[in-house]
Amino acid sequence: MIQIQxxxxxxxxxxxxxxxxxxxxxIGFGLLLGLQHTDxxxxxxxxxxxxVRAEHVNxxxxxxxxxxxxxxxxxxxxxxxxxxxxxxxxxxxxxxLVVTVAWNIGTQVLAMTGVAGWWANQPWLQEGLEYIEAGRxxxxxxxxxxxxxxxxxxxxxxxxxxxxxxxxxxxxxxVALMVVWVFxxxxxxxxxxxxxxxxxxxxxxxxxxxxxxxISLVGFLIVVLFKVDVKSVGYAVFWxxxxxxxxxxxxxxxxxxxxxxxxxxxxxxxxxxAMEPLPLIFCFWHIYIDAHQNRKPLxxxxxxxxxxxxxxLEQVGAGILGFTMTFALTNVWSHGTWITPAHGxxxxxxxxxxxxxxxxxxxxxxxxKATDFDQRLGKLAFWLVFTGIMGVALAFAIGGTVxxxxxxxxxxxxxxxDVLPAMKLYRILVPTFGFVFAVGAGILAYDLLTLGKxxxxxxxxxxxxxxxxxxxxxxxxxxxxxxxxxLMWMWIFGGIITLGILSFNLSIVRVQGDPTIPYIxxxxxxxxxxxxxxxxxxxxxxxxxxxxxxxGETEEPIPDLSVATA
Amino acid sequence: xxxxxxxCKEPGKRQRALIAFGLMMIIFIVLSGFSFLNxxxxxxxxxxxFGSHMADEGKHVFQAYNCMGCHTMVGNGAYLxxxxxxxxxxxxxAWLAAFLPSAGxxxxxxxxxxxxxxxxxIAEDAGVDNIEDYYKKYPGAKERVQRRVxxxxxxxxxLSSEEVGQLxxxxxxxxxxxxxxxxxxxxxxxxxxxxxxxxxxxSAAAAGANQAQAAEPVDPIELGHQxxxxxxxxxxxxxxxxxxxxxxxxxxxxSQVKLTTGSTVAADDAYLTESILQPNAKIVDGYQTGLMxxxxxxxxxxxxxxxxxxxxxxx
Numbered sequence: 001m002i003q004i005q006x007x008x009x010x011x012x013x014x015x016x017x018x019x020x021x022x023x024x025x026x027i028g029f030g031l032l033l034g035l036q037h038t039d040x041x042x043x044x045x046x047x048x049x050x051x052v053r054a055e056h057v058n059x060x061x062x063x064x065x066x067x068x069x070x071x072x073x074x075x076x077x078x079x080x081x082x083x084x085x086x087x088x089x090x091x092x093x094x095x096x097l098v099v100t101v102a103w104n105i106g107t108q109v110l111a112m113t114g115v116a117g118w119w120a121n122q123p124w125l126q127e128g129l130e131y132i133e134a135g136r137x138x139x140x141x142x143x144x145x146x147x148x149x150x151x152x153x154x155x156x157x158x159x160x161x162x163x164x165x166x167x168x169x170x171x172x173x174x175v176a177l178m179v180v181w182v183f184x185x186x187x188x189x190x191x192x193x194x195x196x197x198x199x200x201x202x203x204x205x206x207x208x209x210x211x212x213x214x215i216s217l218v219g220f221l222i223v224v225l226f227k228v229d230v231k232s233v234g235y236a237v238f239w240x241x242x243x244x245x246x247x248x249x250x251x252x253x254x255x256x257x258x259x260x261x262x263x264x265x266x267x268x269x270x271x272x273x274a275m276e277p278l279p280l281i282f283c284f285w286h287i288y289i290d291a292h293q294n295r296k297p298l299x300x301x302x303x304x305x306x307x308x309x310x311x312x313l314e315q316v317g318a319g320i321l322g323f324t325m326t327f328a329l330t331n332v333w334s335h336g337t338w339i340t341p342a343h344g345x346x347x348x349x350x351x352x353x354x355x356x357x358x359x360x361x362x363x364x365x366x367x368x369k370a371t372d373f374d375q376r377l378g379k380l381a382f383w384l385v386f387t388g389i390m391g392v393a394l395a396f397a398i399g400g401t402v403x404x405x406x407x408x409x410x411x412x413x414x415x416x417x418d419v420l421p422a423m424k425l426y427r428i429l430v431p432t433f434g435f436v437f438a439v440g441a442g443i444l445a446y447d448l449l450t451l452g453k454x455x456x457x458x459x460x461x462x463x464x465x466x467x468x469x470x471x472x473x474x475x476x477x478x479x480x481x482x483x484x485x486x487l488m489w490m491w492i493f494g495g496i497i498t499l500g501i502l503s504f505n506l507s508i509v510r511v512q513g514d515p516t517i518p519y520i521x522x523x524x525x526x527x528x529x530x531x532x533x534x535x536x537x538x539x540x541x542x543x544x545x546x547x548x549x550x551x552g553e554t555e556e557p558i559p560d561l562s563v564a565t566a
Numbered sequence: 567x568x569x570x571x572x573x574c575k576e577p578g579k580r581q582r583a584l585i586a587f588g589l590m591m592i593i594f595i596v597l598s599g600f601s602f603l604n605x606x607x608x609x610x611x612x613x614x615x616f617g618s619h620m621a622d623e624g625k626h627v628f629q630a631y632n633c634m635g636c637h638t639m640v641g642n643g644a645y646l647x648x649x650x651x652x653x654x655x656x657x658x659x660a661w662l663a664a665f666l667p668s669a670g671x672x673x674x675x676x677x678x679x680x681x682x683x684x685x686x687x688i689a690e691d692a693g694v695d696n697i698e699d700y701y702k703k704y705p706g707a708k709e710r711v712q713r714r715v716x717x718x719x720x721x722x723x724x725l726s727s728e729e730v731g732q733l734x735x736x737x738x739x740x741x742x743x744x745x746x747x748x749x750x751x752x753x754x755x756x757x758x759x760x761x762x763x764x765x766x767x768x769s770a771a772a773a774g775a776n777q778a779q780a781a782e783p784v785d786p787i788e789l790g791h792q793x794x795x796x797x798x799x800x801x802x803x804x805x806x807x808x809x810x811x812x813x814x815x816x817x818x819x820x821s822q823v824k825l826t827t828g829s830t831v832a833a834d835d836a837y838l839t840e841s842i843l844q845p846n847a848k849i850v851d852g853y854q855t856g857l858m859x860x861x862x863x864x865x866x867x868x869x870x871x872x873x874x875x876x877x878x879x880x881x
Contacts, residue, residue: 040646040719048721050635053644053795113634115726128629130643189611189622191740193602195640235576242583249590253597258748259640260608261601266746268597274588302710332750336641336649410760411752413648413656414710416719418764510753513763 002224002366002558006077008084015070015365016360019444022063022101027438029056032432040420046313047109054108054126056151061131061229061505063100067356069093069149070212074363075220076156079167085155093148096141097369104138122187128204129194131202132184139185139370145180164565165234169173169241176209184236192260198341199255206348207248207276214310214355215240215283220561221362222290225300227556229293234565236286243279254326258335266328272324277319281487288483291540295477297547300365302378302447306358308540309386313350315487316533317393320494321346330501333408338400338423339501342526346393349385360448370452377447384440386537387453391433397497399426401522404504405515471546478543486536490529497525609742616659616735617687619728624736627729636720640745647720649749650803654741656706659688659734666730668801672714676864677798678707684859687731691738709757727811727857756841788877795867802858805880812858813850819878824851838874 004010029052036042036049042053076084084090091521107125110116117125117135125135134142157167184201188194219233253269287308309389321343325334334340361378365371402423412418420427473479500521508514600606611621628634634643637650654662660681664673679697681688694700701708725733754760794800802811813823819838822830826849831837840847842865845858861870 025744039644044721049646050632050644053635053646054632077795108632111630111635114627114630114729116626116630118630123626123629126630126632128632128634130634133632133635159580189625190602191611191625191640191743192608195642196598198642238580242587245587246583246590250594252594256601258745259642260745262606262745265601268593332748335748336638336643336645338645341645406764407648408750409752410754410764411749412760412764413706414713414850415647417715418761420719422764441798487789497783507753513754513760 002371002555003369004366006083008087009077010115010367011084011087011090011094011362012070012074012363015073015097016356017065017449018098019063019066019070019356019360020448022059022066023441024445026056026059026063027434027441029053029059031431031434031438033138034427034434037427037430040416048112051108051111052489054111055105057131057445058104058351059101062097064210064348064352064356066097067353067359068210068217069097070363071112071199071217071220071356071359072149072153072174072213074359075166075170075217075561076153077562078224078558079170080156080158080218082156085152089148089152093145093152096145096148099142100138100145100429104134104235107135107138108133111442127505129198130241132198136185139181143178143181143185146174146181147451150178155554158562162562162564164230164563165237165241166219166230166561168532169212169219169237172241173209173213173216176212177205178205180209190260195259196261199252203248203252203255205547206352207251207503208245210352211244211248211279212241214280214352215244216286217355217359218283218311219345221303221358222287222415223561224362225254225298225304225307226290226293227559228290229557230561230563231565233290236283236290240279240283244276247272247275247278251326254331257328257331266457270327270329274323276326277315278324280315280319283311284315284487285483287538288478291544292478293379295547297549298544300362300371301375301384301545302444303361304544305379305382305541306354306361308537309382310351310354310358312533312537313346313386314390316490316529317343317346317348317350320490320529321393321397321497323494324498324501326379327498327502329496333404333504334400334501337403337407338396338426339404340400342393342396342400345389345396349350349389354385357444364448364451367443368452373451374454377443381440381444381447386440387534388433388435388437388440390534391436392430394526394530395426395429395433397526398522399423399430401518402426404501405509405518408505409509409513409515439466460468475542475546476538477546478540483540486532486539487530490536493525493529493532496521497529500525607728608744609739611736611739614735614737614739614742615729616691617629619731619735621735621739624732624734624739625656627725627732627734631725639740640743641748650737650745651740651745652736652749653706654734657710658700658704658707659738660685661704661707661710662737663688663730664798666723666725666733667727668722668798669720670717671720671795671800672710673798674714674796675711676796678711680740680797680859680861680864683863687810693879717815786872786875787879789869790872790874793865793873794876797861797864799873809852811853813853815877815880817881819881825849826851826853826855835874838877839870842870842873 032043032052033049033056043294071082073090078097099368110126111128115125116123116128117137122136124137127135134513154171157163157171180201185195186197215237218236223230223233235551250268253265253350254273255269256265257269284421292306312412325331325339325343365373403419406412406419406422500518503509503517503521506517509518611862614621615766628639633639633650636644636647638645639649640651641649660678661673663681663685664677664830675697678700682692682695682700683689687798689695692700693702694703752760754763804810804814804816806816809816818833821833823833823837824830831848837848844860846860849855865873
């Protein structure tokens with residue numbers, strides 16, 4: 001049984017637990033938002049939509065960060081073969097995070113009365129800008145927190161000469177996390193310049209920094225789960241990070257189409273952000289290869305379920321749905337509609353949220369000495385949150401297509417009378433799928449919080465069924481060719497969606513006002529894409545579940561993660 | 567050393583990738599520099615004011631109320647409510663000034679007229695002094711007035727009149743900005759055609775409902791309530807005893823009102839009528855002078871009487 005070697009790895013536990021609590025809080029606010037969408041007068045004047053939305057968005061970022069910190073603290077000693085530096089600083093970081101979160105939840109409510117805490121031309125209590133709603137006071141504490149994290153990680157790591165690619169990824173990641181945050185710390189009077197810098201924080205966080213941390217942590221988890229060669233993972237981490245930056249640096253230009261910046265950004269943004277899926281395809285491919293490094297059964301199924309979910313939803317949510325709206329000619333229609341949150345929910349929760357949950361599913365059983373835990377709850381929770389979030393994205397996407405027609409093509413800007421009534425069905429579907437998601441999240445939070453503390457007898461129920469005959473049909477081993485075919489189908493549906501949004505430029509839609517073509521293409525593209533995704537993950541996991549434990553097998557030790565690969 | 571797996575070529579490849587990255591960074595920095603040159607002629611907040619209010623003051627208010635948490639601005643924000651980038655261009659300052667203090671209800675034509683007649687900033691800013699010209703200049707205002715039915719989905723916000731002016735200045739700035747043709751203009755100019763596309767079945771019925779609603783109530787108290795709503799009175803006056811921008815109407819009739827001059831006056835028909843027609847003649851203690859527009863050019867004698875009757879009913 002795998003045991004932790006370094007006591008400071010246990011410091012990660014509190015961040016994972018905080019992650020789960022904030023996650024549940026975020027879902028609570030999310031469900032409330034969904035209900036307010038169906039009835040916009042709900043709690044109006046008591047807890048206005050904009051406050052609930054700020055809490056939902058902020059908690060979403062904060063629990064993902066908490067999960068990242070937990071995962072990095074757990075990985076740090078294994079990457080360095082020594083205890084974490086300055087454990088007291090980490091404890092301080094934890095309490096600072098708790099206080100900042102509570103403070104920020106409280107100050108967002110001030111938006112109802114228009115109190116931003118302006119002092120020295122800075123909004124100290126709440127800022128009222130999407131994603132960076134936190135006031136300057138919380139911003140400064142968060143900056144200090146990032147500095148502590150970077151200090152602890154860099155002090156723990158071995159000397160730079162001995163770094164492998166995972167060290168580089170995490171090292172650059174934690175420093176860049178802090179540096180990029182600085183661009184959100186200033187009040188900017190010009191709205192074009194304000195949005196320019198706001199996307200420095202938002203885009204470069206997710207597509208520069210978080211992506212780098214994500215790739216490195218996926219690499220780490222793949223090594224510990226599948227005992228993959230560190231050198232081969234290092235290769236994937238390096239090229240993954242490089243492709244992310246080569247496409248993402250100029251890909252940021254897709255945020256600069258309509259904010260008052262010059263037209264030339266439309267060329268650069270369309271060109272480079274169309275390449276942003278490349279690193280994701282690369283990662284997708286690697287998760288297939290690494291999961292097939294050996295044919296041993298999954299020891300920790302929930303952890304791998306969520307890693308696979310993370311990489312697949314990164315492909316579908318960030319890669320494909322991002323691609324569909326990244327061209328100036330499609331974005332001109334989709335910008336500022338529900339098409340954006342369809343992409344956002346799948347990409348943010350899928351890619352980063354699922355990774356934090358995967359790390360918790362790996363680390364918590366190890367820390368609680370319960371690696372033989374009952375894995376059924378975790379698997380059930382995965383399927384619920386996975387289908388739930390895809391359903392939410394589907395409702396947003398189809399609703400967004402209707403919105404594009406009413407709001408853009410017909411230019412009807414009365415939301416109460418024209419736009420929202422047309423989207424009614426989808427406004428109900430969002431909280432409906434949100435409820436499925438919430439049930440899954442509740443199960444996984446319960447599972448992770450009580451794992452190793454519950455009655456262990458349940459674990460015995462799932463004794464591996466030994467069968468000598470090789471798996472066939474749906475659970476036969478997946479070949480690389482087959483994985484490629486699945487990926488191709490995802491992109492075919494992605495192409496249909498893209499052409500569907502593009503068809504809003506046709507004169508039959510624009511001049512004659514006939515929405516049939518875009519409606520049909522969206523009606524085929526989105527359900528098709530999400531169905532293929534669901535089937536692929538089911539098929540992939542079925543093939544892994546069918547692996548049989550051979551008799552007398554000894555557990556392989558985890559490879560030395562601190563090894564230099566250069 | 568032999569090189570069967572090609573791993574010895576790796577360092578060279580990695581170096582070339584870094585060079586490519588450096589090149590992209592240079593492109594990005596150069597493009598960014600060009601984007602904010604003065605010679606581009608992009609409007610900045612310092613160029614735009616509305617009356618005595620600067621656009622930047624309005625941006626502070628916009629952020630303080632987290633408007634982006636429901637609306638979008640240049641397309642970014644939440645998606646519950648309309649994009650505000652070109653709102654000023656569509657509806658104009660008088661509609662905004664009538665709407666923002668009581669966002670829960672739609673402004674009527676009367677409420678827009680009040681703003682045009684009584685607010686010098688607005689008349690000067692819009693460059694027109696009558697409603698027909700105003701509608702020509704801001705067709706969005708006409709559409710909003712014609713189609714108004716029911717309440718809005720926006721909660722009332724505790725905006726001061728100062729903040730309302732500042733927000734208008736900010737929206738004037740965003741409207742003036744060159745956003746490269748976004749949001750795209752509709753190529754179906756006829757509103758009725760668009761409405762019939764949007765509501766294939768309901769449009770005829772909805773038009774009928776609007777007409778029916780326009781029929782005036784007969785009961786003077788009900789008429790007074792309707793007139794008070796239409797003229798935007800509830801933006802500043804509560805029907806209970808809540809203190810808003812103006813004195814509350816609850817239990818006002820027949821009470822003794824203390825004025826800024828120190829004297830007291832009985833709230834009878836004469837006092838209330840005078841306060842509607844010449845609001846600055848007597849100012850209630852604790853309230854500001856010059857805030858309420860004079861309604862002498864906007865309401866007929868009978869209408870004023872109906873409103874007074876309505877206030878009488880609020881005992």
